[in-house]
Amino acid sequence: MADTPVLFPRVLRSKRGGGNPLPRSLSAFLTALLVAGLGFLPSQVAWAQEQTAPDLCGAPVIPESPETKHINMVVDDSGSMIRDAGTKQLLDRWSFAKYSVEVFAALMGPGDSLDVYLLSSFSGDGNRQASISLQGQQTQSGIDRIRSIEVEGSGTPFEAIQRTTAEDALRPADQNWLVVLTDGEFRDSRDPVPTARVQESLEAFLSSQQDNSRQLGVAFLALGDEAPNLAALTDQGLVFAQAQNSRDLLTTMGSFANRIFGRNKTELAPDGAWSTDLDLEEVIVFAQGADVNVASATVNGQTFAPQSTVQVSWIDNKAIRFPNGDDVTPLPNTELQGQIATFGQIPQGDLALDIANAATVEVFYRPQVNFGAQLTNSAGEVQEDKVVAGPHTLDFGFLSDDCEFVNDSPLLNAGDFSAAIYQDGELVAEGLQPGDQVDPQDGEVTIEYSATYLDGVPEGDEETFVVAKPPLPSEMTAQVPEYLVSEMAEFPPPDKQIALEYRIVEDGVSRAPLPEEWATITPANFEVITESNLDFEIVKLDEPGQLRLLVRAPEGDVYDANTGELEATVRGSYAPGQSQSVAETTVPISVEDDLSTWDRFLNWFKEIGWKILLALLLLALILGYIFKRRFSKRVKRRPTVTGTPRSVGVTPIEDRGKFQASGFRKFLPFVANTATLSYVPPGTVGFRAMKLKAGPRKSMTVTNWKEIAQKDNVEINGTPLNSETRRPPKLSASGTISASTPQMTYEMTPST
Numbered sequence: 001m002a003d004t005p006v007l008f009p010r011v012l013r014s015k016r017g018g019g020n021p022l023p024r025s026l027s028a029f030l031t032a033l034l035v036a037g038l039g040f041l042p043s044q045v046a047w048a049q050e051q052t053a054p055d056l057c058g059a060p061v062i063p064e065s066p067e068t069k070h071i072n073m074v075v076d077d078s079g080s081m082i083r084d085a086g087t088k089q090l091l092d093r094w095s096f097a098k099y100s101v102e103v104f105a106a107l108m109g110p111g112d113s114l115d116v117y118l119l120s121s122f123s124g125d126g127n128r129q130a131s132i133s134l135q136g137q138q139t140q141s142g143i144d145r146i147r148s149i150e151v152e153g154s155g156t157p158f159e160a161i162q163r164t165t166a167e168d169a170l171r172p173a174d175q176n177w178l179v180v181l182t183d184g185e186f187r188d189s190r191d192p193v194p195t196a197r198v199q200e201s202l203e204a205f206l207s208s209q210q211d212n213s214r215q216l217g218v219a220f221l222a223l224g225d226e227a228p229n230l231a232a233l234t235d236q237g238l239v240f241a242q243a244q245n246s247r248d249l250l251t252t253m254g255s256f257a258n259r260i261f262g263r264n265k266t267e268l269a270p271d272g273a274w275s276t277d278l279d280l281e282e283v284i285v286f287a288q289g290a291d292v293n294v295a296s297a298t299v300n301g302q303t304f305a306p307q308s309t310v311q312v313s314w315i316d317n318k319a320i321r322f323p324n325g326d327d328v329t330p331l332p333n334t335e336l337q338g339q340i341a342t343f344g345q346i347p348q349g350d351l352a353l354d355i356a357n358a359a360t361v362e363v364f365y366r367p368q369v370n371f372g373a374q375l376t377n378s379a380g381e382v383q384e385d386k387v388v389a390g391p392h393t394l395d396f397g398f399l400s401d402d403c404e405f406v407n408d409s410p411l412l413n414a415g416d417f418s419a420a421i422y423q424d425g426e427l428v429a430e431g432l433q434p435g436d437q438v439d440p441q442d443g444e445v446t447i448e449y450s451a452t453y454l455d456g457v458p459e460g461d462e463e464t465f466v467v468a469k470p471p472l473p474s475e476m477t478a479q480v481p482e483y484l485v486s487e488m489a490e491f492p493p494p495d496k497q498i499a500l501e502y503r504i505v506e507d508g509v510s511r512a513p514l515p516e517e518w519a520t521i522t523p524a525n526f527e528v529i530t531e532s533n534l535d536f537e538i539v540k541l542d543e544p545g546q547l548r549l550l551v552r553a554p555e556g557d558v559y560d561a562n563t564g565e566l567e568a569t570v571r572g573s574y575a576p577g578q579s580q581s582v583a584e585t586t587v588p589i590s591v592e593d594d595l596s597t598w599d600r601f602l603n604w605f606k607e608i609g610w611k612i613l614l615a616l617l618l619l620a621l622i623l624g625y626i627f628k629r630r631f632s633k634r635v636k637r638r639p640t641v642t643g644t645p646r647s648v649g650v651t652p653i654e655d656r657g658k659f660q661a662s663g664f665r666k667f668l669p670f671v672a673n674t675a676t677l678s679y680v681p682p683g684t685v686g687f688r689a690m691k692l693k694a695g696p697r698k699s700m701t702v703t704n705w706k707e708i709a710q711k712d713n714v715e716i717n718g719t720p721l722n723s724e725t726r727r728p729p730k731l732s733a734s735g736t737i738s739a740s741t742p743q744m745t746y747e748m749t750p751s752t
Helices: 093-106 140-148 159-164 195-208 246-261 515-519 597-626 705-709
Strands: 023-028 031-036 069-075 113-118 132-135 175-182 215-223 238-243 264-268 273-276 280-288 293-299 302-304 308-313 337-343 349-356 360-367 370-377 392-399 415-423 426-432 436-438 443-453 457-468 472-479 482-484 498-506 509-511 526-530 535-540 546-552 564-574 581-592 640-645 653-656 658-661 674-678 690-694 700-702 714-716 737-740 744-748
Touching (some): 069 159, 093 113, 093 175, 140 308, 159 175, 195 215, 195 238, 238 246, 264 273, 280 293, 280 349, 370 457, 392 443, 526 535
Parallel strands (some): 215 238, 482 581
Antiparallel strands (some): 264 360, 280 337, 308 337, 472 498, 526 564, 640 744, 690 700, 737 744
């Protein structure tokens, strides 16, 4: 195996198979329809077994379900973090340490958790428990809980390391980390713990969970020269850093956070200007200064508001009593103030951050890239799922969504590239770099590759190929009859089948396949490539090299078949062992259209036309009801009739007329509704009921007006019906009908 340091490598494999179906055109009289047709994929014995093949754009370095992480953080709050033991000068190390923990917690993701242990919890009668536990992406209340922790100024018991690496202190997360921040040597009881013992203990912790496949890591931060100076073992999961002064604490803790949470960091000018060449999955802005405020981010004219913001800040600590009896009030660093704003996906471009009152601006980010490998042959073709033995260029690393390598992007800080090649399980090359030449031979070839990016975050993957020998030349010929489209409902009889002959060219001589070679070949070794809308089937005969190509109308529907001069390409191959032989020939196919226009019309009507006709009839019926003439709903069934006397001694009356619509016609489409209207009181002699027909805009036409006009005693809207009336009068719901007798004049309005 290649000796490549990889911390928590994530091996992602992708399988490629299948292909795109070939489109086919389906046409018939009065209609055209485009449908997806059946495609054929080449199938060769060399590729018969299921293979693992590369995805040209690799796998996302940020998975859809992010890995969860639990961190046990041990923070030194001993007296040396508060006061120099020799000079008794007050130090602000404790203030920087708490501030660094606040920033670290603000960088947690939704699936992360954090337990903070102060060393003072393990001194004397301490409770040996986490001082604070946080879960998920932090809000202001979580940060405030960290700020409220007070340091005690006690010792540095080694028990804290033993407790935080115990089995019951770990969590069921994808990764468990131990982060240690200390400025002095550990002690077991009163005895100092040698650095070698600290190293051995942490290495034992990292190896203790290998059988459980649990991913563990240790990030150890030594402040000053008195803290343990460990040997970093990155490939085993041990990261070590030494900070020379208090201000380095924040920078180093940020580096640890980047490694654990998979981000990188860059420092910006206070105006927040930044140019990026990659899309960013996440951007976290850490701006420091009194009353600082991160308002928004603008890129390519689009403005983004922060998804969340939290404030981080110094805080006073209670006075503490040292073992020698001194009462000391820890000295905070009042310059430690800042805001952390989290943004979602940000596109590449010129980024401008709207930040007020910033003294310094740092940006933690994750670029949106993939990680993958490509093999390119001497013709410049990227190999997807078939590799033929011979020289290739190996490229691997980080790719954009359009499959371009972006290893040199300044946002990635990519490095430590290394690849190894295994031929049939045996290591044949290692230490390869992107762009190196490789020469895979026939058999199974596995490429393992890795790199680091961001702030040393590792990434690893592998691809496996089945490599075939270079192909032997071969050839194929065909004899093609002519077809009548009307006879293509079924696959044809032998005399209408297309005869194919498959031959191998070896040492310049064409020969039929040997019986043992022919036995390895099946119809699945052949594919038919065509743009014609026809169905094909390959039949293998017993005689070596002899095949038949059967053709018919698509799914037996002769009306869907293409006609005229068509062609299909037949490609065949065989692959005994790991060699292969490929041949293809273009087959001309002549299909005569002997179906009459009337036949095609009848077929179209049977398949589609009757549906269209039915739909038109249904539409006509619907329109008939929509545009049917109906009476106004304002017309009353029993409208009021008012009688006004025309002579002395006659009493005025008020009675009811009667409006009665025809019951049958109202159910007929297009046919106007009809009705009768009695406009005088029941029993009044000398008046005929009006026969009405619904007209446009809810009007009513009197259809028996000639009979009514003979009496010359009825008026509609003040116009008499008499011998001078020449056309049917119209009446509305608000119109007036007057009818007169020698004693009384009756009036009615249909809507009252």
